[in-house]
Amino acid sequence: MSGLKLAIWDVDGTLVDSRETIHNVMVETFHLSGLTPPEYDATRRIVGLSLHEACGQLAPDANADDIEKLVADYRNTWVRARSQPGFSQPLYDGALETLEALRQEGWLIAMATGKTRRGIASLFELHQLEHFFDTIWCADDGPGKPNPYMVEQAMGALGAAPHESLMIGDAIHDISMGRAAGVYTHGVTWGFGAAHELEEVGANEVHHDFSSLRDSLLAFEAKPNA
Incomplete structure (x- = not known):
């Protein structure tokens, strides 16, 4: 053809x-693991990657279990964010x-x-x-x-x-x-x-x-x- x-x-x-939402969700995700959250400039550079790779880049010292927790927390935090009144992208x-x-x-x-x-x-x-x-x-x-x-x-x-x-x-x-x-x-x-x-x-x-x-x-x- x-x-x-x-x-x-x-x-x-x-x-x-989705810039603000993605960064806010990532910050909350890191807080849930007791980790220092990334700055926006770091977050923006990983957008588009798979979640496992993104979290690995943002938390280079994290082990495999830590990365799995970050990925799960990110997904769950997104679900909570989407359910909030006034959520907008x-x-x-x-x-x-x-x-x-x-x-x-x-x-x-x-x-x-x-x-x-x-x-x-x-x-x-x-x-x-x-x-x-x-x-x-x-x-x-x-x-x-x-x-x-x-x-x-x-x-x-x-x-x-x-x-x-x-x-x-x-x-x-x-x-x-x-x-x-x-x-x-x-x-x-x-x-x-x-x-x-x-x-x-x-x-x-x-x-x-x-x-x-x-x-x-x-x-x-x-x-x-x-």
Whole structure:
């Protein structure tokens, strides 16, 4: 099949502003283990990794049992956070309009996220986005970022080739995953990653607002070896 266009999206920090929530949950998680919680700058650098790898990086002296406790506490703390009155993870301005524009232009749309299926279900309860996604790949499905697995699976599920596909994400792990899968990569700076960090890991483009990103996506033409 030819002539396809596939946009593969990260979620946290790209479509949804979860910066404050993720950091607060991580701080509470570390408090539960009596550990010094990470600063925000440390937390933002692990977003997108598997929970085990993320906790291992944030607590390098922790043993395997300690890491398992951190992972379990993080998940449970997230559940409690989501159940609180007024819990909110807003979409970034322009996110919904960009998804709608891609759909109107006949794009295929995929998700590649470090969230669990449970986390994705919670997202869809907050924001009615499920109908946009033709395939969804997450932390429960296999190797996490920056392994190319989720991008490769998304392309395989929809019959798209690397030159027909784009990865959009805010973290270095998103860009590294896309590069490893051989797709064109768009970094965005309104989430967890800084522009220079995204550039350093090889983002093909870096965008500072959804207007710029949307214009670039809609101008994309699938070409071999793009």
